[in-house]
């Protein structure tokens with residue numbers, strides 16, 4: 013297993029093992045994919061300060077995300093139909109995350125249901141909610157998450173209408189794939205994937221089929237999904253969700269400082285700076301480039317998390333330096349899942365942990381909780397981050413010598 017040294021090696025293995033329709037569902041952004049590319053590329057603009065002669069023999073990567081203890085500040089992002097990257101994908105990813113000590117976030121549009129993941133894991137996981145028109149269904153979904161012991165609710169705000177993804181349209185993406193001649197010939201090229209799917213009963217949207225009124229089959233699910241994402245969603249609805257859910261509430265999809273400031277009044281516990289992995293508004297800036305401005309806007313009044321373009325531990329460190337308390341990985345863990353199931357997700361997390369640990373040491377920092385803008389060279393996205401009130405104290409301390 014250890015022969016996978018990078019996330020890109022896992023990606024290449026996944027590309028060989030996962031049918032193109034589902035591999036390209038992951039490895040894609042909307043329209044020209046410029047935001048998808050920028051998410052990863054912009055990280056490389058942030059250069060580290062190499063520090064020497066600092067004792068880093070006792071290192072710590074543990075911290076908290078939304079009040080939960082984590083083995084490192086990295087959670088698994090909610091991703092739809094992970095159960096199509098690998099049979100029982102959500103259960104396998106949740107188990108890998110649980111054993112590793114990081115949060116797993118189950119998507120509303122997962123294959124394995126909330127109850128199914130809860131029954132097949134030991135610890136609590138997080139649940140991601142999309143706001144649908146049918147508020148009765150949503151209230152029930154929130155209650156199901158509560159009953160299953162989910163310890164945080166992640167409300168996604170940036171997908172009330174779907175950005176066009178050309179690859180999905182060309183591939184005729186559906187869950188499960190339509191069994192026409194063209195698809196059957198295609199799937200036959202991925203025997204281990206097919207075998208896994210034949211062995212499991214989990215083939216469609218477990219949280220929805222049998223729960224949403226009138227959605228009893230895959231065919232009725234498609235019609236329901238097309239009409240259900242609620243375009244009328246406003247901040248009032250977020251307050252409604254807050255009233256339904258007594259646990260930690262995390263708002264996902266904040267990319268603008270003004271929205272971040274508005275979000276402060278919603279009673280949320282954390283915000284995720286995110287552009288949905290470049291899958292929604294193509295032409296929007298990368299998340300890492302917006303993170304410092306959003307950090308400045310919220311002034312330490314709420315925990316900030318981020319996702320988008322993280323494929324190595326170095327980028328986790330860069331995100332922390334720009335103001336995030338923790339990050340989420342989407343594709344990085346899905347490639348591991350597609351490549352090798354649970355072991356692949358574990359390997360993805362190991363790769364990121366190793367890179368994070370060594371890079372932190374080379375920057376002269378021993379505790380991930382002390383990472384701040386000081387580890388970056390001047391001239392990044394926010395050269396003056398060290399002027400922010402909530403980091404000024406740490407900076408002064410670190411530079412006192």
Ligand SMILES: Cc1cc2nc3c(=O)[nH]c(=O)nc-3n(C[C@H](O)[C@H](O)[C@H](O)COP(=O)(O)O)c2cc1C
Pocket residue numbers: 037038051089090091092093119120121140168264286287288289290291319320321322340341342343344
């Ligand atoms: C295949 C795929 C499916 C996704 N499905 C969801 C989803 O169901 N709900 C959601 O809030 N975000 C979803 N996202 C967005 C991720 O939660 C996350 O924002 C994004 O993947 C982060 O970028 P990264 O993949 O570069 O790490 C999805 C992303 C991918 C790649």
